[in-house]
Amino acid sequence: MKQTVGQILGKAGIRIPLILWSLAVLYPIFWMFLGSFKSNAEIYRNPWGFPETMNFQNYIDAWANYGIGTSVINSLIVTLVGTALTLVLAIPTSYAIERVNFRGSHLLFMLYVSAMMIPMVLGWIPLFFLLMDLNLLDNIFGLAIVYAVSQLPFTIFILTTFISTIPRSLEEAAAIDGMSPYGVLWKIITPLSMSGIITVTIMNAIQFWNEYFMALIFLQNSKNYTLALAIDFISNEAQYTNAWGTLFAGLVIATVPVIVLYAIFQRRITKGMAEGAIKG
Incomplete structure (x- = not known):
């Protein structure tokens, strides 16, 4: 027509x-x-034109001379540890809130939801002194713990929505067959919630990889810098050393993994968020 x-x-x-x-x-x-x-x-x-030759020296300088290589490893550790810790804490908590009948479960869920509305900046000073008392200040694992806790409300909110749609009859059948509550959680609930788990995992990983302000506050030694801090250091140096090509190379190194990750899992993220919204 x-x-x-x-x-x-x-x-x-x-x-x-x-x-x-x-x-x-x-x-x-x-x-x-x-x-x-x-x-x-x-x-x-010629700032807007194509390069005359493909010069890889900027990448070599950024990786070796400006510590981008070490920062990539630090960011990778923080991202992996923070993402894994978030899931380990959020999956059982979401299951308990949604499935275990106890007084105050609804109130607990509302507290987690309301925590999403509280600006993280309000907790930076108390967290600074807490990490100092625990000897976790200027420690990438301490930073990973802070990241994990900061994303718990969002992760629990999404996973609770998915768990609420799983038929209780599956859990009852598994319990009759002798499966423990932990077995029900990890062998039935977790696989059936995999779409939501993958969604929050990718979104949390991107958040941890790009985070700047908490890393700036809680990390002090340049050897512990994450990628965002290393790029900020190069940016400050570029003003005095004209290392603009090196800065661009560092930005490419930081940006490409996020773009590739999102491009690969874009459909999964969209599907997971849509399903969560409909199921909620």
């Missing part, structure tokens, strides 16, 4: 702004990628 002029204009009115927005978002990333292969002279001479 032929489309009417109104339908064509309606589709164009939706698509054109989306295309313009996509170009506005993608162009700085593309420009950053090109700049990572330029020398300082090329950046000043």
